[in-house]
Amino acid sequence: MRLNLIILALFSCLASLSAQAPGTEITLKDGSKFLLGTIGRERLKVEPYSKWFNSQYNAYEPQRGALSNLALHFDKVRILIFLGTWCGDSKREVPRFIKITDELDIPDSQINFISVDRRPGTYKTSPGGEHLKWNIKRVPTFILLRDGREIGRIVEHPKISLEWDLCDLLQCAPDILRK
DSSP: OHHHHHHHHHHHHHHHHHHSOSSEEEEOTTSOEEEEEEEOGGGGGSTTTHHHHHHHHHHOOOOHHHHHHHTTSOTTEEEEEEEOTTOHHHHHHHHHHHHHHHHTTOOGGGEEEEEOOOSTTSTTOOTTSHHHHTTOOSSSEEEEEETTEEEEEEESSOSSOHHHHHHHHTTOSOGGGOO
């Protein structure tokens, strides 16, 4: 009987964990909302985030020349995206970056989103402490990893364009673009 209760309690815990949406939505006193913690891209496609996400995503036209250079270089690359759903730079660059990854058929399993805080005292921090491990100072920050090691990052905004900056990090850019 006791074992049955333990098993029942275990299943109840697992069911409640799987029912929770990833990340947390925080509502401030002024009514504004933001996401905090590990999220999936699907969270960016619902209100109030979908308004800025969808408009930037749909309006962006990736640079085809750069995409052809990138196409073969994302094998075994994992991407960490630190963003603020309250941040103007994140609202502009994250949808564009996701459009690029979609054009390249990079599976969602290779991309992790971590949304940071905007409240005083916890500004630009993540609840799991990932911001410390990855030394996050500005958002968005796109970190490319291969075999668990950082191979490069784009912070806040690209130097040339997201596509060409990615080519530079993955060493597939023409020499003239490399710095």
